[in-house]
Amino acid sequence: MTTTPNHHHHLTLIYPPKPSSFLKSLPLRPNSFTIKCTNNDNNNTNGGLKNLLSGIVDNRVDELLKKEENRVLLDGLDKAAQRVELAKLELAKIEQQEIENQRIKEYVNQLEIRAAEIEECQKEISEARALVEEAERSLEVEVDDKDSMMSETEREAMYKNKERFESVKAASISAIVGTLAALPISLAQVTDTSQLILPSAVTFISCALFGVTFRYAVRRDLDNFQLKTGTSAAFGFVKGLAILGEGPPLKLEVGSILSHAFSGAVYVSESLLIFLFAAVGLEFCIKLGILSPYPIETSVSTTKID
Incomplete structure (x- = not known):
């Protein structure tokens, strides 16, 4: 060329x-x-x-x-390149798995450290609980020693003071609940608010006496329905008949007898309703632990009975 x-x-x-x-x-x-x-x-x-x-x-x-022989070589070269790529992918997967395994090992190490810390805390809590129990036992021993040092007269005086305090609480609860229950009835019967003073005072005093009597009568037998309703009915009849006695005198006539019977039934029903509310309030406070039933200490009462 x-x-x-x-x-x-x-x-x-x-x-x-x-x-x-x-x-x-x-x-x-x-x-x-x-x-x-x-x-x-x-x-x-x-x-x-x-x-x-x-x-x-x-x-x-x-x-x-x-040329055919060159094509075979090229095909082998392509396959070798593909195998290299697959090997690279497998290597990358293995490296990723190693990284994940390392992370898992670190996490397991952290869990072991936390478990050791929790175990140490549990040991400390157990030791503290043992110290608290020992302190409680020592306090109980001190109380028992004080009780043993007290004379029988002092114990009886302390018991009576507790019973008096519980009786005062029972009278207060019953008086408050009964007065509030009687307030709507009193408002319906008077025309001036100044006329509420005397009926409210009578209701307050009678409900206070009912509270003390209810506590001593029912004692710890709160499931006795007849005893609870009987006490309320007794106070209701007494108060209702007392109000009836303050009214006009009874005449030996059919109209006067029927009128007094109707008035007596109304007065007794109102009084019975008031004392039933007071009884419910007392029972509710006893169940909540605000008021203690009679007697406070069963062991003391048992020894006295014996």
């Missing part, structure tokens, strides 16, 4: 008749072709040379790829 200049100063390539034989002889005879170019443009000459060489290389590569 030779190059000749033309009149327009361009590079002209003259190819040999057989390019394949030329390519085979290319490595053995590197100077088998000459290039002649004009001096007008070096850049155009270099570009043409590059195009020539790239075309030759492309043709040579195509011929190599068309």
Whole structure:
């Protein structure tokens, strides 16, 4: 292949008749072709040379790829590349698993540390509980010693003071609840608020006495319905009949007898309702622990009975 200049100063390539034989002889005879170019443009000459060489290389590569043995090699190369990629993926998975295992180990170590701390705290709590129990036992021993040092007279006086205090509480609770329950009845019977003073005072005192009597009568038998209602009914009848006695005298006439009977039934019913409310209030306070039933100490009462 030779190059000749033309009149327009361009590079002209003259190819040999057989390019394949030329390519085979290319490595053995590197100077088998000459290039002649004009001096007008070096850049155009270099570009043409590059195009020539790239075309030759492309043709040579195509011929190599068309050969069967080269295809087998290329397929093996592709498979090897795929195996390398798979190996990389497996390696990445293994590294990720190692990282996760390391994290799990760190978490397990933290759990072990926490478990040790919890165990230490439990030991401290057990020791503190033992100290508290020992202190309670020592306090009980001191109380028992004080009780043993007290004489029988002092014990009895202390017991009576406690019983008096509980009786005062029972009277206060019963008086407050009974007075509030009687207030609507009293308002319906009077025309002026100043007239409420005397009925409210009588109700307050009677309910206070009922509270003390109820505590001593029922004692610890709070499930005895007949005993509770009987005490309330007794006070209700007494108060209702007392109010009836303050009214006009009874005459031996049918109208007077019926009128007094009706009035007595009304007064007894109102009083019974008041004392029933007071009894319910006392029982509720006993169940809540606000008020102690009689007797306060069962052991003391038992010794007294014996």
